[in-house]
Amino acid sequence: MTLIAIVGATGTGKSDFALDLAEAFGRVGRVAEVVNADAMQLYRGMDIGTAKLTETQRRGVPHHLLDVLDVTEEASVAAYQSSARSVIDEILARDGVALLVGGSGLYVSSVIHDFRFPGTDAALRARLEQELADQGPGLLHARLRAIDPETAASVDAQNGRRIVRALEVIELTGEPKAARLPDEPVPWREHRIVHLRSDRARLVQRLDERTAAMWQGGLLDEVRGLIPQGIERGVTARQAIGYAQALGELAGRLTRQEAIDETRQLTRTYARRQVAWFKRYRHAETIDPDDVVARGAELARQAAID
Numbered sequence: 001m002t003l004i005a006i007v008g009a010t011g012t013g014k015s016d017f018a019l020d021l022a023e024a025f026g027r028v029g030r031v032a033e034v035v036n037a038d039a040m041q042l043y044r045g046m047d048i049g050t051a052k053l054t055e056t057q058r059r060g061v062p063h064h065l066l067d068v069l070d071v072t073e074e075a076s077v078a079a080y081q082s083s084a085r086s087v088i089d090e091i092l093a094r095d096g097v098a099l100l101v102g103g104s105g106l107y108v109s110s111v112i113h114d115f116r117f118p119g120t121d122a123a124l125r126a127r128l129e130q131e132l133a134d135q136g137p138g139l140l141h142a143r144l145r146a147i148d149p150e151t152a153a154s155v156d157a158q159n160g161r162r163i164v165r166a167l168e169v170i171e172l173t174g175e176p177k178a179a180r181l182p183d184e185p186v187p188w189r190e191h192r193i194v195h196l197r198s199d200r201a202r203l204v205q206r207l208d209e210r211t212a213a214m215w216q217g218g219l220l221d222e223v224r225g226l227i228p229q230g231i232e233r234g235v236t237a238r239q240a241i242g243y244a245q246a247l248g249e250l251a252g253r254l255t256r257q258e259a260i261d262e263t264r265q266l267t268r269t270y271a272r273r274q275v276a277w278f279k280r281y282r283h284a285e286t287i288d289p290d291d292v293v294a295r296g297a298e299l300a301r302q303a304a305i306d
Contacts, residue, residue: 002030002097003088003189004302005037005112007278008196009271010103011207013289015053017196017299018101022061024303025097033062033091035084037102037111040240042069042080045226048219049242051210071237072230081110085188092189100191105277112193113185124171128164137163144170156273161235192305193284194298197275202290204268211242211264215256219246241266 006018022032036042040050044067047054052066064087069075084100088111091098100111109115132140137160144166145152151170155162198206223231223246231237231247238244245263248254254262278284287298 002305003092003100003112003191004097005100005108005191005193006196007037007105007108007193007281007284008103008289009198009203009274009278010051010267011203011210011271012103012196012198014101014103014196015051017194017289017295018099019059019061020295021299021302022097022099023059024299028303030095030097030303032097032099033064034058034099034101035087035091036063036065037084037100037104037107039075039080039102039104039107039236041066041102042075043067043071043237043240044069045071045222045229046237046240046243048214048217048222049240049246069237070229071226071234073234073236075236077106077110080107081115084111088189103274105274109185112188112191114188115185120168120172125164125168128167132160132164140164140167143167154277192302193281194302195278195281195284195286196289197278197286198288198290203271207267207271208264211260211267214242214263215260220250223247224250241270 004021006014006021008014018034022034025032038050040046041052042065043050046052053063065080065083068083084107088098088100100108102108128140137158140160140163141152141155141157144155144163147170148166151166155166157163219242223243226237226243227247227250231243238247242263245254245259245266248262249256249259285298287294289295
């Protein structure tokens with residue numbers, strides 16, 4: 001039974017590392033399959049801005065949980081957890097290797113740890129969402145910080161959906177700690193974690209170049225094509241980094257340079273949060289993906305572990 005989570009900040013090369021590892025397993029007679037753990041890659045049509053691999057780029061390695069949501073649908077960690085675990089169980093049942101690959105920390109944690117999501121209450125959720133619309137995320141985040149500083153510290157102050165969900169869980173359970181992951185989580189299945197972590201300066205340069213490449217590669221045309229599909233109504237999709245800025249440019253709210261600069265800044269901030277999240281994986285094997293020798297040694301080591 002082999003479940004390996006490959007995690008790291010955006011731009012650290014998780015997809016390429018996973019493909020190299022799948023090929024390393026193939027050389028020793030094991031079939032490895034990738035299970036997506038990037039929340040935005042769940043969406044059909046959101047390809048350029050999420051750095052989603054094309055069919056050709058996947059090198060024949062099976063990929064799961066890509067393109068499973070319409071842009072009008074709301075991504076749910078609880079629903080993702082169920083789908084991802086089902087796919088992983090199927091891979092392991094046929095003696096395959098499951099490679100859980102992505103930078104969405106909560107999505108990864110929901111799969112590899114025995115984390116159970118509290119229920120929801122439609123009336124309570126509607127009230128909190130109305131308060132979010134009326135007051136904005138800042139005031140709700142301040143309320144969360146007053147109730148549960150630890151949870152508030154782990155939630156982006158501008159992420160209204162996460163703030164609403166945390167407040168909902170706290171009200172439903174009466175326990176502030178219920179809205180955050182446990183400090184010492186229990187594993188769902190035996191697993192290993194490979195954390196790709198690049199030098200900050202190199203990573204920032206790579207992220208800035210990638211943002212420019214998104215616009216050069218046709219992000220505006222991609223977003224323009226998603227408008228008739230309802231991306232502007234999507235709760236999750238329209239807020240994705242790069243997509244929100246492209247929508248702003250198309251609507252005339254942002255210039256091209258403003259859209260690119262804002263995307264760069266938000267991407268850097270997101271990468272910092274990812275690094276902080278994955279630091280909690282104390283048993284992870286951390287490598288610098290730019291270190292060719294270390295990368296090769298880690299690939300060989302992972303493929304050799306039974």
